[in-house]
Amino acid sequence: MEYVTLLQRAWQIISRSKILWLFGLIAVLAGQDAVFNLRSAFRLQPLAEAIVNPPAAAANALYALSSSGTNFLLDGLIIFVGLMLIAIGAIASAALIGLTQNAERGLAVNFLTGLHIGVKRIWPLLGIRLIFNLPAVVLSLIATFLMTRLIDFSGPPLSYPQMLQVLQNSGVLPLLLMAGVVFGVLIGAIGVGADRACVLEETGVVESLKRGRAILRRNVAKYMVITGIFIASTLLIVFTFACPLALIFTDRVNQLAQAAPPGSDITYYFLNDPAGLIIGLILLAVYGGVTAYTSIVWTLAYRRYG
Numbered sequence: 001m002e003y004v005t006l007l008q009r010a011w012q013i014i015s016r017s018k019i020l021w022l023f024g025l026i027a028v029l030a031g032q033d034a035v036f037n038l039r040s041a042f043r044l045q046p047l048a049e050a051i052v053n054p055p056a057a058a059a060n061a062l063y064a065l066s067s068s069g070t071n072f073l074l075d076g077l078i079i080f081v082g083l084m085l086i087a088i089g090a091i092a093s094a095a096l097i098g099l100t101q102n103a104e105r106g107l108a109v110n111f112l113t114g115l116h117i118g119v120k121r122i123w124p125l126l127g128i129r130l131i132f133n134l135p136a137v138v139l140s141l142i143a144t145f146l147m148t149r150l151i152d153f154s155g156p157p158l159s160y161p162q163m164l165q166v167l168q169n170s171g172v173l174p175l176l177l178m179a180g181v182v183f184g185v186l187i188g189a190i191g192v193g194a195d196r197a198c199v200l201e202e203t204g205v206v207e208s209l210k211r212g213r214a215i216l217r218r219n220v221a222k223y224m225v226i227t228g229i230f231i232a233s234t235l236l237i238v239f240t241f242a243c244p245l246a247l248i249f250t251d252r253v254n255q256l257a258q259a260a261p262p263g264s265d266i267t268y269y270f271l272n273d274p275a276g277l278i279i280g281l282i283l284l285a286v287y288g289g290v291t292a293y294t295s296i297v298w299t300l301a302y303r304r305y306g
Helices: 002-016 019-029 047-052 056-063 072-105 111-120 122-132 134-150 160-170 172-200 205-218 220-259 266-272 274-305
Strands: none
Touching: 002 019, 002 072, 002 220, 002 274, 019 072, 019 111, 019 274, 047 072, 047 134, 056 072, 072 111, 072 122, 072 172, 072 274, 111 122, 122 134, 122 172, 122 205, 134 160, 134 172, 160 172, 172 205, 172 274, 205 220, 205 274, 220 274
């Protein structure tokens, strides 16, 4: 019953304060995930990407600027853009957390207040996120070391996906990805409390991480239940929207897939098509709402169980 009350209260807050939806949308555009930030668990990243963990779309767009994607200028650009996206996502996340507390206290819930909250806590939040990217950096370095042992570099140069295929053939890649999943889940679990301690209690980086770990240890069962509810709800929302859209636009998607050059990313062709753009905007708006709602629930849970 307590979880139902938590979910109902979160729905009341987001229904009355639509600005929270906007901050959820900004967080999604900056690469913040609704439940976990597991991009590094599903694909092993080059070192520059692992440091800042940018959204795949942003990384692909930057790599498109260079034919090789290995020069120092491109790596520096990836890190710079990644840091900017982390900062924007951190501001949006902090705004969601702080405005949720304001809603509970009957204080102002508007864009400028949320922006002020986010900017005020930007530096410690940026530090927390960079620390949380360290496991991805370590895995990237391990992968690079193994590549130097398994690949004959005297032949034609290989692209990074081709190098990963060598790791896949050797059986190493699945192990690295499984390690990424374990680290990702642990980071997401600690990060829920760390972010809220940083924003609501204005703790520093180290103290926020300690608080996040302590809260997780005391509330593992509650955390698992809430996370399970989120995962099930997210899947339900995805299927609710995806199935009707798939039926409506199946023919057009097939036409785009046949027209795209072999080996190309169909996403760009899809979004350049009016039908694809409509679907993308709908899904983006829905995921922005889901991200805002999950943040509200976690903040309410932090206030109750922290």
